[in-house]
Each structure stands twice: as structure tokens, then as C-alpha cells.
Amino acid sequence: MSATINDVAKEAGVSTASVSRVVNSFPSVSPEVREKVERAMKKLRFVPDRKAKSLATGKTSSVVFLTSYETLFEDPHKFAILSGIEHSLMRYKYRVYFLQVERGDLTPLRKMASQKEMDGLVVHGIEVSDELLGIVREYALPTLLIGEPKEKCSLSWIDNNNEVCGEVAANCLLSHGRRSFLFVGGEVADNISCSRLLGVRRVLEKKGIGLDEGDILSLEPVAIQAEKAVRKALSQRKYDAIVAANNFLALGALRAVQDAKMKVPSEISIITFDDYPLALYTKPKLSSVSIDVHSLGLSAGRAIVEQIRHPEQVVETYIAFPRLNERASTRYDK
Amino acid sequence: MSATINDVAKEAGVSTASVSRVVNSFPSVSPEVREKVERAMKKLRFVPDRKAKSLATGKTSSVVFLTSYETLFEDPHKFAILSGIEHSLMRYKYRVYFLQVERGDLTPLRKMASQKEMDGLVVHGIEVSDELLGIVREYALPTLLIGEPKEKCSLSWIDNNNEVCGEVAANCLLSHGRRSFLFVGGEVADNISCSRLLGVRRVLEKKGIGLDEGDILSLEPVAIQAEKAVRKALSQRKYDAIVAANNFLALGALRAVQDAKMKVPSEISIITFDDYPLALYTKPKLSSVSIDVHSLGLSAGRAIVEQIRHPEQVVETYIAFPRLNERASTRYDK
């Protein structure tokens, strides 16, 4: 079969320890030995066996990306994040295991942890439960959550900054001279929607524009709900701008607006967040503020590596990569 | 730290070999020994270390799911399939590595293969290249392709049966009394679209309904293209049914139909395939024939395990799990 470290040692006429040192680029190796070993490695096409290394060091150089079956299509960003994390971790020579659990039952994770199959854990789309905390503690597992946890806990997390996204959206509309805002948001439990609203408000207040209770809708994220609610809102007050917390709400809002024979964007502008799944397929297309999720994934990769190297330190970070995608629903100058 | 097989052996007063036998449920173990070992294992909370086992057996019990960055959002099914594969493989006690490559550069795969990190490989969304075949051969890697390869090769593959999906779509429309069909398809290189067309034709021919050249559109999968082409087609002939090869084409077709003031579905029915990304968000909602991709993933999991166990046999299978999602764009009886 393929060459082992022993074969290389023999070929080079040195000890296996020396080969190991060269492979792992220890500084304390004489040029001659290094030279000999490298030649032998090349000749034998030597590639170190990862599992042997793992056994010897106790490290696996792999990280588990844990998520739930339930959020398969719910979260627009899930896989873009996974992609970013994989990309990032490959550069650190880590592998990524993809693991899913059902309805919060973490048995598969516990199993992998007890078999010491990973050096670190990235959690996405799973509530922080006592069971999770228990496993993390029991196996001293460096862990990173994607998304700020609802309740403060001892785990590190990384999240994108939805408030900043809200600010960007509001600024866009302001720059087009809009002054009368309707916020079509998710339910109060929807943290993301709330953060976005916060950002919008902050910007508007600076301009002396307040949002009354009636200017803020809290809805289930279903187009038909938004359509009804926005229709009603439009009948009560004259708006020239709508910020919709997600694509579904934006679609409903757009329909209500068009139903009311208002022109988009000349009479009223609409902006939303993310392009998932339909900002690009409405007529007119929806402007949106999206985050660069791949970048978030890259940052997450870096963060979990940090976490593995320095398990004691806790990281809590917001990452802001908002990008304004201006499209026909706001860009009426052309 | 945690208990090893030696600790258990000592505790139970037997040899490590016996413990190993119990752990791997060999038949040839006396009840007494088994009993003793099990008690000891429980007492010490023993869990075998996977990497040690890997080193000893040469097997890793993990499979790489290989895909490309480029198809991140292109393929609606990619992650549903990954999910199904993971689900399936966990039951076989396999782990899934998630690996992506850029523009067909398989270096990362070669690296993992040369380090003997996987027992098998599942490839999705990557053309079969000489490099891939080379790696598979060089490392004797049990491999399964998701999707029938364009050119016949020695690798096993599994794919869903798009022809059957086409048949289901056509039958649906026929059952509603439709007789005059327009097929809005992708470009000729689009195999999926072609297979679906094949299925549609087969069913129609049985009913003595032929499709002329003008009844079949070959378009880029962009809504605006479909809108224009369908508008033109509608002006030339009276159709009462449209089969659109994907959601984007269906959206364009729907717009053209509505533009022509035709009622959906009373005057004309529209059906498409898959629900990604917008079948549920048009007005009316689009009927579709979707495949149960999770099931496809499950089958793929089983198939790659088969492939690992019996590397010599080649599997080429179409899996058919079509599901008719009838919605407002065809269901005009209610």
C-alpha cells in the first residue's frame, strides 16, 4: 500500500522521529536531515495518515456542524453559512462533519462527543438546552453558536448585525426622500425582525421621524396576512415607504400596494431583507438589504478555531456585512 | 480521562480481546463473559474511541459528500439530498464529511483521499472529470454520483426519474380534460427538462395528442424569457394547458397568461416541477410535481454503503418518488 513514516525513515536513513519533525515543520531540524527526508517523502509519495495522527495526538482536526432537520428550509442562510464555515475551516486544515438532530434530541451529538470524534462544535438553528450545555461541559467541547442565543449563556456566539441592516434599509428610503414609513414586521418573538426595526427606528428618529403604534405591524410571516394588514394600514394613512422584515411580508405588502393602485416605487417604495426566496421574482423586483452570509460563515470558521485554541475565552460578536441590493421597488430614478 | 478497553478488561477480569468481542457483538462469547464485560462497561461508562478503531481496522466509517461552491443556490435539491444522506448514513453508523471544491479543482478531495479519511464518496453537482475518475481509481474509492452522468462512465449513480415526473404532470392535466398542451422547457442541454418532456410526450401520445415543434419552447431558465415566448405562443394557438419545466419558466408563463387575460385555471392550467423557489408564492399558487428528495437522499445513503461493502458492483438506478402537489393553478373544481 502507500508509504508510512517508517518507510520514509528507512529510505532517508533517519529515525521516524526525524521524519515526524520534518512533516510537522519543527524548527530544530538540520538542513541535511530535512533535505534527505523531503527527498524520501517525494520519492515514496508519502502522505501522513490522519487517523494515526489523531490517535497519537488525541486531536481529530474536525469540527461538527450541528443543525436540526426541522429548520431545513426555514432558514435562508443555513447552507450558505455551512458553506462559509467549510471554506474557512479547510484553510485551517479542519474537516467538517455535517450532523442533524431531530426535535432537539441530541443523542447523536452525545455519541460523537463521547467517541471523541470532534475538536469543536458549531451549532446552528438549535435552541440552547440544558442537554446541550451538559454535553458541552461534560466533554469540554469548544463550541460556537450561530445566532445570539435567546437567553444569555456561557457559550460563545456570533451573529450578524440586524440592527445595522435595518439602518441601511431606512437610510436607503430616506435618500429617496421618503418620510412616511410603515414597518411590516414579524411577531414580537421574532428577534431578527425586532432588531431590524430597532435599526430603522434609530435612523428615523435622527431625522425626527417617529413611528406610531399603527406604523408597525406584527404579523405571522405569511404573505396573505401581510396583504390584509397592509391594505388596512394604507387605508388609514398615507405612506410613501414600506420596510418589510422578510420576503414573505414584503410580497404581501407589494400585493396590497398594487391592489390599492399605488405605483411602486414612484408613489411608494418597498424594501426588505435578504433575497430569499423571492425578492428577485416579484414584479417589480424587491430591493433588499442582505448580509454576506458566506462571510459570516468564514468568520464563524475562524471563531471556532480560536475557540479550540483558547477554550477559556468567550466570544460574543456581532458581525456586520450588510449589502444594499437596490432594485426596482425603490430605485425610481431610472 | 475516560475509560479505555484496557480499563474495562481489568475491571471485568477478562482480556481486551474479549471486551472487543463484546463491544462488536461477536457471537462466540460466553454469556458469563458478556455479562461481566457489560457490567464493567456500564460501570466505567465506556465508549469505544472511534479513531483508535479506525487506525486498527483501516476503516474510517465516514463518507465524504462532495459538491461545488458554484452550485450553492443553483440546485434546489442539493441540501435536501445532503440531509437525506446524513440521515441515512447515521443509521449505518457512518459520518458525513461536507466538502466543497472550487471550479472543479479536486485537490481537497485528493488530499482527503490520500490521507485515507473516508471509506466512500458521494458526488453531487460536479461533472465527472478525468481527475475525478483518476482519484477514484487511485484510491479505490467507493463512489456514488447523485444524478446520471452526461457521459456513461464506470461509476455508480442514482437519480430521480424525471420522465415519470413528466408523466404525472401530463396525467394531472389530462384528468382535468385538457387537450392542448404547451411545453415550456429549458435549453436542449438541460437533461432534466428533456426527461420531463419525454414523460409528458409519452402520456400524451397514448391519448393521441401530439406536440408540434411550436408547442415546445426551449428557453433559458429566466422568467422574462418565458414570458415573452409564451405570449407569442399564445397568440398563435389556443392552449388550455402549460407544462413548465421549472419554477422560473412557470412564473414567466403565468405572467404571459395573465397578461393575455386568460383565467387560470378555468381557461388554462399551469403545472410545473418542484416547489423551489416560488411555486407557493405566485397568485394563484402553482401546482407542481415534486420528488421526495429526502427519500432520494436516503436511497443514496443506502447505495453508498452498498458500494462500500461491495465495491465491484456498479449501481445505476432511477428512483421515482414523484408527488403531485395540486394547487390553484390546475385545481379549478374547487
Place this chain on the structure above:
DNA sequence: CTGAAAGCGCTAACAA
């Protein structure tokens, strides 16, 4: 700076 040798935790002949 280098080599010998003892592991890492488990498996798998081979004997008994």
C-alpha cells in the same frame, strides 16, 4: 539536533 522506544486505544491472528 537526533534516535530509541513507549505509547495512543483498538483489532485480529494465533494459540491454547
Place this chain on the structure above:
DNA sequence: TTGTTAGCGCTTTCAG
């Protein structure tokens, strides 16, 4: 049916 023992391929003391 069981135990002994020699690996699997690499790392890591500890001497030299």
C-alpha cells in the same frame, strides 16, 4: 470460547 500479542501509523518524551 478465551487470552496473548503483535500490530495500525504517528507523536513524544527522554537520553545521548
